[in-house]
Amino acid sequence: MTWWRWVRMIFFLSLLVTSLLVLCTNIWVVKSTEKKVLSNIDSLSGRSVALVLGTSKKLSNGQSNPYFENRIKAAAKLYLQGKASHFILSGDNRSKYYNEPLQMKKMLVQLGVPDSSITLDYAGLRTLDSIVRSKEIFGQDKIIIITQPFHCYRALFISRYYKIDAVALAAQEPGIETSFKVYLREYFARTKAVIDLYILNTAPKHLGEKEPLSI
Numbered sequence: 071m072t073w074w075r076w077v078r079m080i081f082f083l084s085l086l087v088t089s090l091l092v093l094c095t096n097i098w099v100v101k102s103t104e105k106k107v108l109s110n111i112d113s114l115s116g117r118s119v120a121l122v123l124g125t126s127k128k129l130s131n132g133q134s135n136p137y138f139e140n141r142i143k144a145a146a147k148l149y150l151q152g153k154a155s156h157f158i159l160s161g162d163n164r165s166k167y168y169n170e171p172l173q174m175k176k177m178l179v180q181l182g183v184p185d186s187s188i189t190l191d192y193a194g195l196r197t198l199d200s201i202v203r204s205k206e207i208f209g210q211d212k213i214i215i216i217t218q219p220f221h222c223y224r225a226l227f228i229s230r231y232y233k234i235d236a237v238a239l240a241a242q243e244p245g246i247e248t249s250f251k252v253y254l255r256e257y258f259a260r261t262k263a264v265i266d267l268y269i270l271n272t273a274p275k276h277l278g279e280k281e282p283l284s285i
Contacts, residue, residue, distance in 0.1 A: 103226035124161020124170035146181035160194030209282035
């Protein structure tokens with residue numbers, strides 16, 4: 071067999087193994103958490119703290135981000151119906167010009183949630199960081215996670231690994247034309263989450279001193 075045939079065979083075998091890995095990890099993440107993804111607020115009980123996972127307020131084209139708006143609207147509805155009394159708004163604060171938690175807070179207050187019911191987590195650089203910090207920094211091991219359905223599975227998977235009793239409230243998703251790239255990225259992000267947890271033992275970038283919530 072010539073060298074280029076060896077290269078081609080190795081390439082296709084690598085592609086096959088990678089595809090199987092991505093497929094199997096996605097099935098594991100989704101199937102192990104899907105029963106805790108909820109869409110009906112009335113089914114939520116026994117939890118007072120909700121963790122809202124951050125995203126940018128604006129899309130790259132400058133338009134409003136429906137993922138952002140729908141997460142905050144879901145959180146406000148949760149508060150107004152008495153299903154949550156405190157929120158951790160966790161996101162990226164990479165510079166003074168980009169501040170996800172502060173933008174989430176502004177909209178949440180506009181929708182009727184008092185400032186006293188909100189805690190900002192500026193070190194939620196990614197989902198793993200936000201989940202772990204909710205327990206290790208803010209002392210919460212029983213939470214409601216608020217994000218879109220496709221993201222709920224990974225967030226719950228990480229929560230279960232860290233022994234956090236979590237359920238997820240699924241915020242409304244935009245249309246498929248807006249979401250395709252997001253879904254594709256999430257498909258690989260689930261595989262990375264499995265590798266981070268079970269192989270690399272990846273820790274949050276920032277932890278620091280504990281800040282238990284007074285609720």
